[in-house]
Amino acid sequence: MHPTNDPNLESFIEVDQDSHFPIQNLPYGLASPQGGGDNFLCSAIGDYIVNLAALEEAGLFDGPELDGKKVFQESTLNAFMDLGHEAWNEARTYLSKLLSADEATLRDDESLRQQVLTPMDKVELLLPIDIGDYTDFYSSEPHATNVGSMFRDPENALKPNWKHLPVGYHGRASSIVVSGTDLHRPQGQILPPESDDTPIFSACKLCDFELEMGFVAGKGNELGDPIPVNKADEHIFGLMLVNDWSARDIQKWEYQPLGPFLAKNWATSVSPWIVSLAALEPFRIEGPDQDPEPLPYLQSEDNWTFDINLDVFLQGEDMDEPHKICASNAKNLYWNVAQQLAHQTITGCNVKPGDLYASGTISGEEESSYGSMLELSWKGTDPLEFPNGEERTFLEDGDEVTMTGYADTDEYRIGFGEVTGKVLPPKDLGL
Ligand SMILES: O=C(O)/C=C/C(=O)CC(=O)CC(=O)O
Ligand SMILES: [Ca+2]
Numbered sequence: 001m002h003p004t005n006d007p008n009l010e011s012f013i014e015v016d017q018d019s020h021f022p023i024q025n026l027p028y029g030l031a032s033p034q035g036g037g038d039n040f041l042c043s044a045i046g047d048y049i050v051n052l053a054a055l056e057e058a059g060l061f062d063g064p065e066l067d068g069k070k071v072f073q074e075s076t077l078n079a080f081m082d083l084g085h086e087a088w089n090e091a092r093t094y095l096s097k098l099l100s101a102d103e104a105t106l107r108d109d110e111s112l113r114q115q116v117l118t119p120m121d122k123v124e125l126l127l128p129i130d131i132g133d134y135t136d137f138y139s140s141e142p143h144a145t146n147v148g149s150m151f152r153d154p155e156n157a158l159k160p161n162w163k164h165l166p167v168g169y170h171g172r173a174s175s176i177v178v179s180g181t182d183l184h185r186p187q188g189q190i191l192p193p194e195s196d197d198t199p200i201f202s203a204c205k206l207c208d209f210e211l212e213m214g215f216v217a218g219k220g221n222e223l224g225d226p227i228p229v230n231k232a233d234e235h236i237f238g239l240m241l242v243n244d245w246s247a248r249d250i251q252k253w254e255y256q257p258l259g260p261f262l263a264k265n266w267a268t269s270v271s272p273w274i275v276s277l278a279a280l281e282p283f284r285i286e287g288p289d290q291d292p293e294p295l296p297y298l299q300s301e302d303n304w305t306f307d308i309n310l311d312v313f314l315q316g317e318d319m320d321e322p323h324k325i326c327a328s329n330a331k332n333l334y335w336n337v338a339q340q341l342a343h344q345t346i347t348g349c350n351v352k353p354g355d356l357y358a359s360g361t362i363s364g365e366e367e368s369s370y371g372s373m374l375e376l377s378w379k380g381t382d383p384l385e386f387p388n389g390e391e392r393t394f395l396e397d398g399d400e401v402t403m404t405g406y407a408d409t410d411e412y413r414i415g416f417g418e419v420t421g422k423v424l425p426p427k428d429l430g431l
């Protein structure tokens, strides 16, 4: 085990047992101080934000990879990600040491601590990466089976390609927003119930979320040179929570034969934190049996996956608190991130630092682990009931959806924080 993952490692900063941010995590983000001042790239420990720009400025990242670099003075993580996995590991090792209980450099320097540590509730967290391209896969078998059954044919829910390749589509990067951004219900073409072929213009009536995880590409590849599946780790910087908001009625009418288009381009929300692959290393578990055996370019050594708990909460305007409506896990994915990246690039397609690759909706076998309203309410036929007597088939105006994710051991928890967003009423477009 890498020393930065040692469960016995402790920081001089107190961290609650159930905090998402023990010293073994050290996620990456971008903070904006509430009282004004410049944004800065950061990490987190317990209830504190760690200013990476200040640590760099103080010359404390002085290893062979990072010495003299100014990557943390930037307004996104892209330049740092472009340095590659050896630089990421060096930053993690140095940060882990600086924050550890038996290292005096930061612990005993009051003025440096003032510059570097800020209570988390004194900053706003922004999107820490510049996302050039966004791909969304479709990699959970229960989800693909459920959607295939509802949209097409329950007898042939999975298309013949599904177990041979990680099905995906190219999404829209410009509308990716950070947690806390509220969104207007989208409008567009939908089919009214009385027609099979003549659409109307309407606000979306079947507004949905999708529980997903995304990985962020770090170092890219040259056009023409695929990333081999067992080298994918070196190109994946870390993981985020993703809510791929979806307009199911727009989708149902527009999607054939090229796949989702406007149904999913109006917003995709992500957590402000990127958790590194290095921090998730202890949570790699054996993946599902893949039968038929994938083609060689998709054969991932040890066929691993991640064990990460994922929960979804919904709070309507008249509800006193958020209610858990889904408990799923990243291990419900059939295809892992290495296979997804190998597949994305096998044609020679190049990826760039900051590209986002979402997993697809992560549903498990149990109804309580379905990762979308479409599945939870079974296309609106089986409403969810809430303690205040309200029901939901799809999202209503004012509904706030919050997703959270964490991997657990007995000793500590590696969390992603949360991704949250509220559905606002449709804008008046004067149409
Ligand atoms: O099966 C379909 O027609 C499309 C299903 C989806 O909603 C695509 C999608 O966003 C992938 C996913 O989240 O799993
Ligand atoms: Ca999706």
Ligand SMILES: [Mg+2]
Pocket: 171, 172, 244, 245, 264, 265, 266, 267, 268
């Ligand atoms: Mg989207």
